[in-house]
Amino acid sequence: MEMAPIQDSRSADRTTILEMRGISQIFPGVKALDGVNISLHPGEVTALIGENGAGKSTLVKILTGIYVPSEGEILIDGQPVSFSSAQDAVDAGVTAIHQETVLFDELSVAENIFLGHAPRTRFGLIDWKVMNARAAELLHALESEIDPTIRLKDLSIAQRHLVAIARALSVEARIVIMDEPTAALSRKEIDDLFRIVEGLKKQGKAILFISHKFDEVYEIAENFAVFRDGRAVGHGRLSETPQDTIVRMMVGRDVSNIFPKVEVAIGKTVLSVENYCHPTEYRDISFDLKRGEILGVYGLVGAGRSEICQSLFGVTRPSSGQLVLEGETISIRSPRDAIAAGIVYVPEERGRHGLALPMPIFQNMSLPSLARTSRSGFLKAANELALARKYAERLDLRAAALSVPVGTLSGGNQQKVVIGKWLATLPKVIILDEPTKGIDIGSKAAVHGFISELAAEGLSIIMVSSELPEILGVSDRVLVMREGLSAGIFDRSQLSAETLVRAATGNA
């Protein structure tokens, strides 16, 4: 196993609260975590760094008792523990503040904090007096004077966040996991949060801090651990490690060998997006797309990548901006308009956005093309089947019959149905959102080969991806987005992992 050259010189004389040894998490077809080691120390913050899909969330789910790891052991104070439920993790002193806090709008602040473990009176009823008093104490400790009796829906986002933190601290916890806690916060709110974190450190709690943002990591954390493709590829003290080293650990691999890029003759401009704006998700996005070109769109989660693609496809509407397709200015108000214009979108969440699972394969495939397969208003099953057969063969779809429900297929084959469905509309521009998410390495190469093939046939492709090697290996050009803005468009000659990560994280 490759490890970073940094030696953790002080680990020997520090106490360790929690240690994870050789943790692996295997999902069908995917190894989400592969023999990961990590340890947490009292009074210290350990930053967990990695690209999307590196295995950070899986680790959090194991620590909070949601997943049971396939291999490996967890030690708390040197004693092996096993969590078979979220409650087990709480009992062992692990608590988590999640990225998207799960709270209840219609309940009071105190109820939210103590939901599931409310103090009881001796008759077994909820002791409101004690609950409200303890909620006020917890909030006071967080330097907040929110009234515990008001309803959550009357609070601001930042105040809700405080409630979520108070909830996490309402149980006796020695290990606090913070999963991208700053994602929705302003700079001032982040400063407040960091004061709270400093307070927790003084109380001797061990904190696992997950963040994409290097400035925050260096500000608050003592230790770091870098994950890549489900492996722990480096750890150490931040004070001894320059940022460059960490960036290299995050991306470090020989990219060009993984996905051989097929050279395709690039033609004229097909699609121009001019100054696209959206009230909340993105601003001032412009780019051109040429025939046979693959434009990669890179950025962190929440950078507005999927949102702009959904606007191009008519799911949401931009507030301003122009779209020019083959020289004509067009306006797309619905997916129907987009499909008619020749722009299609293969969504990230295949199950939720892509397929009607109870319907047969061929009916799913023909759904956007029904106008073409029907004759005088009546469906022609023969035409639909012919269409489905054509793309099933082309994509090597494995199914007992084209009339079986899509829900009976494996994930990979479902993905093929989604892609076939969109190719069948004979598009000019195809937008692929995370085309290889949840697919094992072997199949990824096949998908990439297929994308290149489509480009060679003259399709123009926009590929949104969070995976650097994929972006670097497949794209002709890359649009990097950060916080809803364009952080630059890079030509193939300028492409390097470091450039893209810097642009995406906002580190010059």
Place this chain on the structure above:
Amino acid sequence: MKKLMKHRELLLVGIIAIMVAGFATRAPGFATPGNLANIFNDTSILIILALGQMTVILTKSIDLSVAANLAFTGMAVAMMDAAYPGMPLALLVILAIGIGAALGAINGMLVWWLRIPPIVVTLGTLTIYRGMAFVLSGGAWVNSHQMTPGFLNFPRLAVLGMPLLSWMAIAIVLMMWVVLTRTQFGRATYASGGNPTAAVYAGIDIGRTRFFAFTLSGALAGLAGYLWVSRYAVAYVDVAAGFELDTVAACVIGGISIAGGIGTVAGAVLGALFLGVIKNALPVIGISSFAQMAISGIVIVAAVVFNARAERKAGRIILRDRGAKEVSA
């Protein structure tokens, strides 16, 4: 799933056959062709309404206003017939379908434009349409002697040994089969219920699809309104009170998923026939109408349980299965 559905429909046919045979041992003559044809004729209106209800349910909605729509439309055409005995019957039937469709379209617009949940919309219009029937009639009845003989006799006319009412039900079954399996609208109803988001992404306007489903359900309810008042030769405000639940029950028993997207015309028809057989048989073998309601209720719950199990088996939930296995390991 298709296989399972076919299997399931065969199963329903088998259950209905066993029921008929069982009742025949207690009430001789129950299984004669004449009586079975009677049962079918009795169930015709339920079949027509259930097919409208099914279309709505396929789109992940529900229409609780069908019986109230039927009562209002039936009252309206009965009063027109009484007031203007010279009006041609064809015009009255077309009016019934038109009024019903208009009431259905109101449901559809509320669901489509105002995005109010269908159950709330139709619970409201259920009361409104009944209320309108009261306002229209002033609470008075339209009795058989006020209606013209043509108006009353039409559903009873025997063609090839069967009353026209039965033939109309058969025609509607065929029409609905074509609509749901052979038109883009039909496919859109399945897609809108099967996965609304995927349907939107495929360029289907879910709101419009639901609107047309409600309008179709309303039109069928309007037609059923005429058929009901002429068959029973009376129109009053409380006609078919609570009948909307029978239409939902027929769909559920027939395997139409209440979550939308799954179901066949054959299933809805068999579900309606199942209820029709029970309703006709229980009085014959001397079971009180209260016990009948309880028995119908038990059958519905059993059908829902059966459906839920069948659907769970069909739809693979990969993550959950794995999670369960790992926790137990």
